[in-house]
Amino acid sequence: MSMPVVSDQQPAPQGVVHRVRFRRRRPNRFSIAGLVGSALVIFWSLVALLGPLLAPHGVGAIVADDSFAPMTVQFPLGSDYLGRDVLSRILYGARYTVGLALAAALLASTAGTALGLFATVSGRWIDETLSRLLDALTCIPSKVFALVMVAGFGSSVPLLILTAALSYLPGAYRIARSLAVNLNVMEYVQVARARGEGRAHIACFEILPNMIHPMLADFGLRYVFVVLLLSGLSFLGLGVQPPAADLGSLVRENISGLADGSPAVIMPALAIATLTIGVNLLIDSLPGRARSLTQGALR
């Protein structure tokens, strides 16, 4: 029995590493999981872009004779509670799920990174205050925060984007700040400082380029969380409002078909899962530090 080999997912221990390295299995970098992940991400991006063109029926068209029809050649994913084609509904709805989450996750990651950089190059006081404030925000579970926001301001697309972005901003901030603080003490940053560069220059041209990769992986994670949050809200009837429908709304509106085992309930839920699992698998197959992010991130 061999000793515990340190996996490539974790920083290698200093002492053990040279004993282990020659025994370590060559990690197959782009594993099957990674390929599956990229395929799913590409698939859903295409669906979001071209969905309405591919849909065999209109989004609101009542085409089937009965509601909750099973899967047939004519309606590959069955029909929904009104007799609409589920496949077409999913092809249209994916737009909302993919697009809204993309906007919100971009907002969260960009703002988180900017604030993290700002806290790092500013004085201790600003750093402390900002960190404390954003830490306090993490104590509100994301779904609870979303419910409070919807109750306060009503549900609309801009509000949903803002809510999701605010929910996951503190997490992005924490990662960005910890990366930036570590880079801030590197020699080349100190050289830049000695050279008399301003804070903005140091933040944008010395620190930022070196943390962009882990932040991109973190963005992927935020994206998954936002998709789940927003579809959860839609499932509760508090997210995207009818007649617009994202994938979560599709699960909600067809929930009465569950007792008959209708595909109209399962298929949209499966669609969300394949999107989020795909992104997760893709991030996890990225080389380097990105992988360790997926270990500790909280949904």
Add this chain to the structure above:
Amino acid sequence: MAILIVRRVGIALLTLLLVSAVIFSITAVLPGDAAQAALGQSATPEMIAALRAQMGLDDPAYLRYLRWLGGLLTGNPGQSLANNRPVAELIALRLPRSLLLAGAAAAVSVPVALTTGILSAMYPGSRLDRLLSTATLAMIAVPEFLVATVAVLIFAVKLHWLSALSYVPDTPGIAPFLRAYTMPVMSLSFVVIAQMARMTRAAVIEQVSQPYVEMAILKGARPARIILRHALPNAAGPIVNAMALSLSYLLGGAIIVETIFNYPGIASLMVDAVTNRDIPLLQACAMIFCCAYLILVLLADVFAIVSSPKLRRR
């Protein structure tokens, strides 16, 4: 040690105060609705104005906030707008049920997750580890309504073991309990198990990279002994922290799961409060969720302090 713990409690209380301010300011931006909602559509503007004055809605925001905070602290978070009962009464009715559900989910997830996490940390890079790692990674990304609907499909629709989407009122005995709780607990635990297992694995592996573990390796200890006897006691603090953070996910997950299964807990109460724009009830529910989160994290912090000899002696 006592000072450290007192400090943590102080920080938690301060955070809670900040959170209450955030929740209040989001929900109280449009205060007019409360009087309007209480009187309905047919109310004249004069009636609304009179009620506003009576409810103190015309006071400046900070006064209303202080009054609300005082009410929370004295156990009187106000009157529910939707059914004119005290919020405290509604919550007292629902909270024990939610705690029971969360407790059941925790009792299922913790042992499974710890075993999985420690097992994969014992043989990192092995086929088992990679399989578990990919499986838990995928599980984290699954929406709970998929787990719930698939569970219903299998156990209620295909096998007819459990009744679909209906809460069976409390009857004593094991069988009714299982019938009522199996599917909600399953849907709740799914994500928690995956998250906890991954974080446990990371915490144990973190220890494996320490010099004392190398010493144990050089001594010739077997992997099982290295993990269980050497690494695990030192990983206890981080593992408990991971458990607390993962369990805090139950709070959010409960919102979906209680709704799907019509479970009369505090999370479904909160969803109803949003639908009815019942702001006092919503505020109180939100505070309970944040409290629960802070208590979990605080307990983990205190455990980390107590279990670490370095911190204990301070």
